[in-house]
Amino acid sequence: MILSALLTSVGINLGLCLLFFTLYSILRKQPGNVTVYAPRLAAEGKAQQGGQFNLESLLPTVGWVRKAWQLSEDEILSVLGLDAVVFMRIFIFRLWVHFCAAYVFTGVVCYLLYYEYEYISSKRIAYFYSSKPQPHQFTILVRGIPIPSGGTCSETVNSFFIENHPSTYLSHAVVRRTSKLQGLIGDTEKLYKRLSYLKLNNHTPQRFRRDGFLGIFGRKVDLVDHYEKKLQDLEDNVRLEQSSSAGKEVPAAFVSFKSRLGAAVALHIQQAVNPTKWVTERAPEPQDVYWPFFSDSFIKRWICVLVVFVACIALTILFLIPVVLVQGLTNLDQLETWFPFLKGILKLTFVSEVITGYLPSLILQMFLSFVPPIMIMFSSMQGYISLSQIEKSACIKVLWFTIWNIFFANVLSGSALYQVSVFLEPKKIASVLAEAVPAQASFFIAYVVTSGWTSLSSELCRLVPLICSFFKRVFSGKYGDEFEVPSIxxxxxxxxxxxxxxxxxxxFFLAPLILPFLLVYYCMGYIIYRNQLSNVYALQYQTGGKFWPIVHYSTIFSLVLMHIIAIGIFGIKKVPLASSLTIPLPILTLLFNEYCQKRFLPLFKTYPTECLVKKDREDVNDPTMAEFYDKLVTAYRDPGLMSLRYSRSGTEGLSSPLLQAAEV
Known part of the structure; x- marks a missing residue:
């Protein structure tokens, strides 16, 4: 890629960034856009959806930057939890790495990794000590329950834990198959919210609309009466499905204990002689449970894991098509060979610069935008019991998919991708990377600008929710009755x-020109995401910072990759002494990683006995623990088995359960 093409790409993306910043500054102040740019604040009643229009709101301002910068870490922690703090700490940590890139890079990065790991570990312990008793701290999930002939799962679980954990066992909740209920209940809740909004705005013209597509077609009806009838029908269907699902037990149960230590002992000690029976694992938070998982048998889950593995490989191979296309666009000679009828157009300077500088990274980004939702779908098929586990698994999949398809595939597509023998001779890998990686420096600079700067700006403007909100207001007449507060x-x-x-x-040592562009990206991201965390996103679940080990391993991998490239560079430059002296660096880095695994990783898997006993002793003098135990008994009640009385009792929501959730 020539320099003028790179500058063209930078200019286009810089213009788009300024446009998005300006649009956000104006659109965020419009009364009708509160549910787009501050849905969490609107849901909490901290931002009003109405208001009078004034000309001053059409002037762009930068006040949101100051507010985002002044947002403290404690405020983020109190509202969105430790995971959000970890998310922002990633920006801080990269910032420091790139400021120090010209110095003793490996040593600086390792020091920063150790410091951040220690910092997040201490925050994790402090967060645990400061937190109130949570149901998941006292509960485990038990699977592979051997149900005797003529017995029930509930009786088996109760007798087993009374016999083997008599002093700590509290209660249990048997899991039942309720996957078909999830869609029905979701539709019921959406319809109830819509009905409640119409009743609160009884005299608005939105009440009388046509019942067809987008409110344009069909007969004109009173939507309140229409929705009440539909709500009644949905509730009847839910009750019928609940009745049929009531007896469909799954050999799994959430078992709760009187202390955190009691739950930890049951979790880590093998419960039966046969290790495939009474298998225990940590229970997620009640709101984090992924209930559809429990409808799958062991064989089905095992098959799904295999299918997902094959599907990920297939997706990786298919993604090579846009990669090859992108590489063709960066090479005008190759592009003219593929499409000879474009020779005249490609001779125009501006056209050639846009095609080679901006278009390749844009196309790659468009294709890459489909990967995260696909990986979420794949991870949800693998049998994870919580939404956080699904998202963590998808995070790892997306990361390695990006590293392979964006970095290695682009780097090697012009050289080693067609040389299968290089993968059979590991000695050649360093030299091949040393030749191929520097050649793609300008492409990755353009990629940082397009995928980094512009995508951050579009994240700020939230273009997709903005467009959806506009169409809802124009075609469906829905102003504030239906909007979803997104999670991070x-x-x-x-x-x-x-x-x-x-x-x-x-x-950093091959093409230092990329560092200022990355520095701008991290500064923009730090400000923009602080703004979004303050106004847009809501807490969905809490893992206690368990995403940080992914950051650590990724950085270690990056360092080792950099060392391999350095060894290859010195080899190509005929400096064997420098190449030999670089070899200890990856070894020392891996030893450092091993030390961090022993020192910090156990704290991210489970809390130590010292912490559990300290919290349990504090609970002895806590007068609210009796009330907590009462709530703990019903904390893991399957939401699909709750009675729905939306249409019968007006504002009343979930009522008494269809079944007793905890059989003691």
Whole structure:
């Protein structure tokens, strides 16, 4: 890629960034856009959806930047939890890496990794000590329950834990098959929210509309009466499905204990002689449970894991098509060979610069945008019991998919991709990377600008929710009755941040020109995501910072990759002494990683006995624990078995359960 093409790409994306910043500054102040740019604040009643229009709101301002910068870490922690703090700490940590890129790089990165790991570990312990008793701290999930002939799962679980854990066992909740109920209940809740909004705005013209597509077709009806009838029908269907699902037990149960230590002992000690029976694992938070998982048998889950593995490989291979297309666009000679009728157009300077500088990274970004939702779908098929586990698995999949398809496939597509023998001779890998990686420096600079700067700006403007909100207001007449407060997109945001970190680490001595562009990206991301965390995103679940080990391993991989490239560079430059002296670096880095695994990783898997006993002793003098135990008994009640009385009792929502959730 020539320099003028790179500058063209930078200019286009810089213009788009300024446009998005300006649009956001104006659109965020419009009364009708509150549910787009501050849905969490609107849901909490901290932002009003109405208001009078004034000309001043059409002037762009930068006040949101100051507010985002002044947002403290404690405020983020109190509202969105430790995972959000971890998400923002990633930006801080990369910032420091690239400021120090010209110095003793490996040593600086390892020091920063150790510091951040220690910091997040201490925050994790402090967060645990400061937290109130949570149901998942006292509960485990038990699977593979051997149900005797003529017995029930509930009786088996009760007798087993009374016999083997008599002093700590509290209660249990048997899991039942309710997957078909999830869609029905979701439709019922949406319809109830819509009906409630119409009743609160009884005299609005939105009440009388046509019942067809987009409110344009069909007969004109009173939507309140129409929705009440539909709600009654949906509730009847839910009750029928609940009755048929009531007896469909799954050999699994959430078992709760009187203390955290009691739950930890049951979790880590093998429960039966046969290790495939009474298998225990940590229970997620009640709101984090992924209930559809429990409808799958062991064989089906095992098959799904295999299918997902094959599907990921297939997706990786298919993604080579846009990669090859992108590489063709960066080479005008190759493009003219493929499409000879474009020779005249390609001779125009501006056209050639746009095609080679901006278009390749844009196409790659468009294709890559489909990957995170696909990986979420794949991870949900693998049998994870919680939404956080699904998102963490998807985060890892997206990260390695990005590293392979965006970095290695683009780097090797012009050389080693067609040389299968290089993969059979590991000695050649360093030299091949040393030749191929520097050649793609300008492409990755353009990629940082397009996928980094512009995507951050579009994240700020939230273009898709903005367009959806506009169409709802125009065609459906829905102003504020239906909007969803999104959760933080860890599975797509973290891989992108870490991939740019990989580019910075691998290119810091090959093409230092990339560092200012990365620095701008991390500064923009730090401000923009602080703004979004303050106004847009809501807490969906809490893992206690378990995303940080992914950051650590990715950085270690980036360092080792940089070392391999350095060894190859010195070899190509005929400096064997420098190449030999570089060999200890990856070894020392891996030893450092091993030390960090022993020192910090156990704290991210489970809390130590010292912490559990300390919290349990504090609970002895806590007068609210009796009330907590009462709530704990019903905490893991399957939401699909709750009675729905939306249409019968007006504002009343979930009522008494169809079944007793905890059989003691």
């Amino acid at each position: 997109p860890y599975h797509s945001g973290i891989p992108k941040i870490l991939f740019f970190g990989l580019l910075g680490i691998t290119y």
